Amino acid sequence: QVQLQESGPGLVKPSQTLSLTCTVSGGSISSGAYYWSWIRQHPGKGLEWIGYIYYSGSTYYTPSLKNLVNISVDTSNNQFSLKLSSVTAADTAVYYCARGQGLEVWFDSWGQGTPVTVSS
Amino acid sequence: SYELTQPPSVSVSPGQTASITCSGDKLGDKYAYWYQQKPGQSPVLVIYEDIKRPSGIPERFSGSNSGNTATLTISGTQAMDEADYYCQAWDSSTGVVFGGGTKLTVL
Numbered sequence: 001q002v003q004l005q006e007s008g009p010g011l012v013k014p015s016q017t018l019s020l021t022c023t024v025s026g027g028s029i030s031s032g033a034y035y036w037s038w039i040r041q042h043p044g045k046g047l048e049w050i051g052y053i054y055y056s057g058s059t060y061y062t063p064s065l066k067n068l069v070n071i072s073v074d075t076s077n078n079q080f081s082l083k084l085s086s087v088t089a090a091d092t093a094v095y096y097c098a099r100g101q102g103l104e105v106w107f108d109s110w111g112q113g114t115p116v117t118v119s120s
Numbered sequence: 121s122y123e124l125t126q127p128p129s130v131s132v133s134p135g136q137t138a139s140i141t142c143s144g145d146k147l148g149d150k151y152a153y154w155y156q157q158k159p160g161q162s163p164v165l166v167i168y169e170d171i172k173r174p175s176g177i178p179e180r181f182s183g184s185n186s187g188n189t190a191t192l193t194i195s196g197t198q199a200m201d202e203a204d205y206y207c208q209a210w211d212s213s214t215g216v217v218f219g220g221g222t223k224l225t226v227l
Contacts (some may be wrong), residue, residue, distance in 0.1 A: 037216070047155075047163065047206055049216035062215055063121065096162060104210035106153040108174065110162040 002026040002095045004111035012091075012118050013108055016085040022097030022111060029078045030055055035100030036080040038071060038106065040093040048093075052100055087118045124219035131225045136195040140222045141206030152190035153159060153208040154183060156201075163206065167192060188211075194224075198200035202226045 001036070008020035029036060037052035046065050051061035053071045061069045065084070072082040084091060096105040124144045132138035152170050155163035165174050167183035170190065180195045183189060191211075194201055207219040 027172075037215075046221040047208075047218040049218060051215070060215055063213075100216075102151075102169070104151045105216050106151075106165065106168050106208060106210075107155075107163070108165055110164075113162055 002099060002109050004099065004109055006012075006095060006097050006111045006114040006115070008095075008114060010117060011113055012087055012116060013120050014088055015086055018082070018087050018091060018116060018118070020082045020095055020097075020114065020116070021079050022081070024078045024080070028075075029073060030075045033101065034041075036071075036073065037098045037100045037105070038082045039096045039098055039107070039110075041094050041096070041113070042090075042093045050095075052105065056076065064067055067079065089118050090117045092116065121213040122209070122217050124207055125215055126205075126207060126222045128220070129225065130191075130196055132194075132197045134199060134226055136197055137199045138201070138206050138225070140192045140194075140207075140224065141155075142190040142192070142215075142219050144190075144209060147188050147190055147209060148186045150185075150209045152183065152185045154181075154190075154192045155206045155208065156203045157206065158195055158203045160185045166205075168203060170221040184209060197226055199226050 003025045005023045012018045035052040036052040070083045095111040096113045097111045099109040142201045154167040157163040170185040206221045
């Protein structure tokens with residue numbers, strides 16, 4: 001069974017770049033038609049999809065963040081990463097990585113989530 | 121952009137049936153997915169492709185989707201079902217869309 005684990009700084013200064021990594025175990029990140037995704041949840045709020053990288057390398061980002069987000073994959077380490085630039089306090093959230101699948105993307109496996117605070 | 125609307129809260133007595141709705145424009149033409157999230161935990165998929173249950177999800181969880189509304193139904197609700205529930209769909213212009221979430225209280 002695939003498992004996902006987020007890692008990265010828990011505190012980022014405003015205007016800097018938030019960088020997180022998701023390590024996948026129990027399966028190869030480059031095998032199978034999966035959408036390796038990032039999702040966040042603001043404190044006390046609902047889920048917000050950020051974007052995904054498909055196993056082929058193509059990416060799709062939510063329109064409201066697409067100019068600020070980059071998702072990449074490191075197949076040698078079975079990881080994928082999120083970079084969110086020019087962060088503000090509004091980017092304070094728990095960030096989840098997840099595995100998506102299906103013609104209409106849905107998520108069957110999630111990481112435990114990592115809290116990120118944007119503050120000086 | 122595409123939006124999904126859920127009621128903020130639903131209450132149900134133990135053993136009764138809980139229904140949580142999710143509304144979106146022509147949602148019935150898409151697949152609806154449902155996730156359960158308990159405090160401090162990651163979301164867990166409970167329904168996919170409108171009506172299917174992943175392995176390990178109790179039979180009391182069921183789903184439907186028609187017109188503009190998808191519904192998650194929990195029959196014989198148990199205290200352990202108290203959680204936040206999120207619907208999700210895919211839109212070709214917006215990508216993955218989540219509903220705002222519904223807090224299910226079992227009292």
